[in-house]
Amino acid sequence: MAVHEVDVVIVGAGLAGLSAGLSFHRAGISCVVLEAGDEVGGRVRTDVVDGFRLDRGFQILNPAYPAIRRLVDVDALRLGKFWRAVRVADGDRLSLLGNPLDTPKAFRDVAARRHLSVKDLAALGALTVRAAAGPAQAIVRGEDRATLDELRRTGLSDRAIESVFRPFLSGVFLEDGLSTSSRFFRLVWRSFLSSAPSLPALGMGELPRQLARSIPSDGVRTGTPVEAIGNGRVRTAGGDVWNARAVVVATDGTTAAKLVEGVPEPSWNSVTTWYFAPPRSPLSEPVLLVDGQGGSILNTAVLTEVCPTYAPEGASLVSASTLGQLAEPEMRRTLTRLYRTDASSWPLVGRYEIPHALPAMPSPHDFRRSIRFGDTTYVCGDHRDSSSLQGALASGARTARAVARSLTGDRGEERP
Structure with a gap:
């Protein structure tokens, strides 16, 4: 001793x-x-398995976070960036939704108003202005409610909430009831406005x-x-x-x-993240893909479109996250539907069950x-x-x- x-x-x-x-x-x-x-x-x-970089659970870094700017040499991380947009799989369509000024490719699907009506776009614009205006402390000290209630109060339609915001935010909060603090939601939205979600070249x-x-x-x-x-x-x-x-x-x-x-002791939100190595990239875009039909997968992405260094040269890496247990055959069937390609034989590189992924943050x-x-x-x-x-x-x-x-x-x- x-x-x-x-x-x-x-x-x-x-x-x-x-x-x-x-x-x-x-x-x-x-x-x-x-x-x-x-x-x-x-x-x-981050684990390295056969040359693939596997983060323990799906995680992203937002370089706009104030503490990141104060403490971290962001340039040294060699960040790969996601588009500030989301692909929504719904029936036979893969709609790209985002600010066309930031992601011009999204203009067609935003204009088509399949998921977001004119009223939804106006409500979203007003929400964005409120989140961006003033100091962050004003949000922290402001009124708090469940995020679902906040979305409804903004004037967003049920269609927009159920096909876009619930699947997207469920992957952020790791809970699908959207009971998470609306203060936190507004801070997250504010950070997305400031910078694109990113991944370090060598993993989180x-x-x-x-x-x-x-x-x-x-x-x-x-x-x-x-x-x-x-x-x-x-x-x-x-x-x-x-x-x-x-x-x-x-x-x-x-x-x-x-x-x-x-x-x-906090209550915990959990997640299970799967990693697959398809023979070729099933979606040549650095974007999150969510299920507009409310399926079992929270989100999925081709991580090598964001950071090629997440896989050996020439290989692809796909992540997919769920809240609960999902049998592998069902996971593969869902990925096949979302990506419009056969995922039944994709090699499975890793699977992480994270029971203590995020402390729950119900309002207030x-x-x-x-x-x-x-x-x-x-x-x-x-x-x-x-x-x-x-x-x-x-x-x-x-x-x-x-x-x-x-x-x-x-x-x-x-x-x-």
């Missing part, structure tokens, strides 16, 4: 823990990040790896599970003890609830939940903010600021 002394111990090297660690490092506060897994990233990980796991590289090499220790914390003291499964002036628990919400008394949702639990213990993560990359990164930075104030004797508000 070894005993260590440090200013701050961070438990968990997901995005929140790495954000906090980077903030401490920049402030000159000594810290160590202890991670139970064999690599940093938490739920944001490159995001936490970049953050970890910005922290001194001895500041992040993987393969180090923590058994107990309390009173500025952390004990690892290996028997080592870390004494610190503050402890930051940056694990997922379920683990945090076990380690820290008083932390509520508080974006600034308490982070202090005792004199020396703090908790951060997307379950204390919003269920997003932005929420995890922002929560880690917010907690680091609160700890720094405490260490210097400033007991002010723990607000940005």
